[in-house]
Amino acid sequence: xxxxxxxxxxxxxxxxxxxxxxxxxxxxxxxxxxxxxxxxxxxxxxxxxxxxxxxxxxxxxxxxxxxxxxxxxxxxxxxxxxxxxxxxxxxxxxxxxxxxxxxxxxxxxxxxxxxxxxxxxxxxxxxxxxxxxxxxxxxxxxxxxxxxxxxxxxxxxxxxxxxxxxxxxxxxxxxxxxxxxxxxxxxxxxxxxxxxxxxxxxxxxxxxxxxxxxxxxxxxxxxxxxxxx
Numbered sequence: 001x002x003x004x005x006x007x008x009x010x011x012x013x014x015x016x017x018x019x020x021x022x023x024x025x026x027x028x029x030x031x032x033x034x035x036x037x038x039x040x041x042x043x044x045x046x047x048x049x050x051x052x053x054x055x056x057x058x059x060x061x062x063x064x065x066x067x068x069x070x071x072x073x074x075x076x077x078x079x080x081x082x083x084x085x086x087x088x089x090x091x092x093x094x095x096x097x098x099x100x101x102x103x104x105x106x107x108x109x110x111x112x113x114x115x116x117x118x119x120x121x122x123x124x125x126x127x128x129x130x131x132x133x134x135x136x137x138x139x140x141x142x143x144x145x146x147x148x149x150x151x152x153x154x155x156x157x158x159x160x161x162x163x164x165x166x167x168x169x170x171x172x173x174x175x176x177x178x179x180x181x182x183x184x185x186x187x188x189x190x191x192x193x194x195x196x197x198x199x200x201x202x203x204x205x206x207x208x209x210x211x212x213x214x215x216x217x218x219x220x221x222x223x224x225x226x227x228x229x
Contacts, residue, residue, distance in 0.1 A: 020115070021068055025061055028112035031124055032060035032105050038128050039101050042135040049208060052098060056105045063109025071114060148203070149180075151220035152191040152210065162213075163189065169209065170195060173202040 036056040040049045104127055111120025152166065163184075170193055171177055180192040197203060207219045 016068060024068070024112045024115065024117065025064055027117055027121075028060050028064045028109055029057050031108045031112075031121065032057045034128070035060075035101065035105055035108065035124070038131055042131050043097060043101070043204075049204075050212075053101075056101070059102070060105045060109040060112070063106050064112040067110055067113025147194065147196045149222045150193045150195055150203075151222075152193075153188065153218040153220070154190075154210075154214045155188045155216040155218075156214060157186055158189055158214065163191070166191065166210065169206060173198060173206050 033056075036053045039053045039056070043049055104124065108120055108124055111117065111123070150170065163182075167179075174195040175198055176196040178194040180194055181190075182192070183190045203221060207221075210217050210219060
């Protein structure tokens with residue numbers, strides 16, 4: 001390609017169909033909202049799912065906007081590559097599952113921005129169906145094996161009343177509970193329990209509740225068939 005042709009190509013105006021662009025944004029937003037619902041309902045991550053997933057819709061829409069703008073412009077595409085090489089996105093990704101959902105949201109935005117809505121909807125439907133099947137399988141495997149060891153680590157000073165409230169909340173999700181140990185200092189508290197759960201899904205709600213009340217907290221759950229209560 002000659003220099004003159006390249007210069008002409010770089011200066012090409014971008015013509016975007018506004019009604020179609022708005023429709024793509026709406027559909028991408030709805031798809032990302034569905035992904036958010038699936039994440040909060042079926043995810044097994046122990047982080048605060050409500051806080052993590054609240055940006056799914058905005059991330060998907062932002063990706064759609066970027067791809068719509070740069071897809072017809074070589075200059076903007078090169079500029080995007082340069083910008084992304086400078087800007088570093090740092091997020092507290094604690095578990096691989098969180099990264100998978102982020103990729104699903106970004107893929108939805110990419111598909112919408114590229115105008116491939118049918119392919120995007122089909123791919124997302126299959127992906128979420130796999131998530132649903134995986135959730136059913138996990139629930140089936142855990143149904144008859146609900147005794148777990150629960151470790152609660154809170155890296156901040158809390159009162160005795162707050163500790164008692166944590167224990168009461170643990171009792172509410174347990175058929176049986178066995179206190180193992182607790183250590184308390186001026187800067188942190190560590191509680192270890194063996195519990196027989198009423199329903200395994202309740203452990204995620206319990207974890208979310210602890211993370212919401214105490215941001216500097218960590219929940220460690222281990223399943224052990226040899227635990228005796």
